[in-house]
Amino acid sequence: MTTRIVELRQGILKKNDELARGLRQRYGSAGVLVLNLVSSPGTGKTAFLERTLRELRAGGARVAALVGDLETDNDARRLAASGAPVRQINTHGICHLDAEMIDKHLAGWDGVELGGLDYLFIENVGNLVCPSSYDLGEGIRVALLSVTEGEDKPLKYPTLFNSADAAVITKMDIAEACEFDCELARKNINEIRPGIRIFETSAKTGAGMDEWLGYLAEGRTGRS
Amino acid sequence: MTTRIVELRQGILKKNDELARGLRQRYGSAGVLVLNLVSSPGTGKTAFLERTLRELRAGGARVAALVGDLETDNDARRLAASGAPVRQINTHGICHLDAEMIDKHLAGWDGVELGGLDYLFIENVGNLVCPSSYDLGEGIRVALLSVTEGEDKPLKYPTLFNSADAAVITKMDIAEACEFDCELARKNINEIRPGIRIFETSAKTGAGMDEWLGYLAEGRTGRS
Numbered sequence A, B: 001m002t003t004r005i006v007e008l009r010q011g012i013l014k015k016n017d018e019l020a021r022g023l024r025q026r027y028g029s030a031g032v033l034v035l036n037l038v039s040s041p042g043t044g045k046t047a048f049l050e051r052t053l054r055e056l057r058a059g060g061a062r063v064a065a066l067v068g069d070l071e072t073d074n075d076a077r078r079l080a081a082s083g084a085p086v087r088q089i090n091t092h093g094i095c096h097l098d099a100e101m102i103d104k105h106l107a108g109w110d111g112v113e114l115g116g117l118d119y120l121f122i123e124n125v126g127n128l129v130c131p132s133s134y135d136l137g138e139g140i141r142v143a144l145l146s147v148t149e150g151e152d153k154p155l156k157y158p159t160l161f162n163s164a165d166a167a168v169i170t171k172m173d174i175a176e177a178c179e180f181d182c183e184l185a186r187k188n189i190n191e192i193r194p195g196i197r198i199f200e201t202s203a204k205t206g207a208g209m210d211e212w213l214g215y216l217a218e219g220r221t222g223r224s
Helices: A002-030 A045-058 A074-080 A099-106 A158-163 A182-192 A209-223 B002-030 B045-058 B074-080 B099-106 B158-163 B182-192 B209-223
Strands: A033-038 A063-069 A086-090 A119-123 A140-146 A166-170 A197-200 B033-038 B063-069 B086-090 B119-123 B140-146 B166-170 B197-200
Touching: A002 A033, A002 A099, A033 A045, A033 A209, A045 A063, A045 A074, A045 A119, A045 A166, A045 A209, A063 A074, A063 A099, A074 A086, A086 A099, A140 A158, A158 A182, A166 A182, A182 A197, A197 A209, B002 B033, B002 B099, B033 B045, B033 B209, B045 B063, B045 B074, B045 B119, B045 B166, B045 B209, B063 B074, B063 B099, B074 B086, B086 B099, B140 B158, B158 B182, B166 B182, B182 B197, B197 B209
Parallel strands: A033 A119, A033 A140, A063 A086, A063 A119, A140 A166, A166 A197, B033 B119, B033 B140, B063 B086, B063 B119, B140 B166, B166 B197
Antiparallel strands: none
């Protein structure tokens, strides 16, 4: 039984990798930088992304977002407040997004063409485990961690942090109330993924957003 | 491909259900109340459980805990501070506990016999999705939600809340800093699982612990 599951899983991942490769080529040709945001439920991905979309739009960038959830379109509605085009993907019980879901939802997205975008954000299903295994063809994978979650999350969920290109610490405005040890968190992240860029942010106060937006701009320059 | 996965998944779940049924009978014969604690990573399951174990022991109850994590034995070491016997289960990439893992770790647990326990707590892997599908034979399934996670988690992860016997809201001490709307959270939980018992707790201040311990005592009385 175990052997069959492993084989089947490898087959699924292989198929996903092939689809992701195709997506990556399409993103490259279109000149759009794609980011895949992964975290636990409740880390504040949506608040962080909403502020990111809003600030990028204010700076004249063309942005859009796909957002994954098991059920509800709450997050899509929240993100739409930024004024950016947003499309909800409901996975109905699947605990991650895969390349096929992205491919399907890019097709027939009213008024949105990859070639007309500077940035496409994908907010993954809230889960620290399974999304790590599914390449969505993204240029940058972002692991988010909130100050309420404990400094040892990177050690407990190494695959996500090890496969990420950037780490974002969220909710810094309540760091003190949570007795969050930022240096320890940074040390743990660095242990799993040495040298990774780490951003300390608050979607509420705007702390750290300038540095984050600078990183996004660099990401585009590096690609064009 | 999809059909084969669904069939295989149903096969796995059926096997798990059979094992869980066996476990449930063993718990019943031994007279131990077993609780399965499920939440997102970072909800504060470990802090809540550590306080629960400590207070139960202070009241003379015989308690033990199994704790699931992908990697590390950090949580087992934290829980052991309560003085209760604790055993770590490392799942190495699997995002939930299953009945077979419980069965294996109950066997050969130095100094711990089911018949010598009043309560056995199982702290599941931090994940709001997959643990919902795996019965561990528990008497009470507890869904935990922290004030930092957003009031709409029950709507976004209905399977967990729908399959739970009790809901515990954690970190009430920082509810205000997080602008947590407790009434809205209760309303959302009730929408998914009408009439479920809801506890508002803080492992830090001890708020809500008396009511929670009363509920545990009722759970045992109902079973003996």
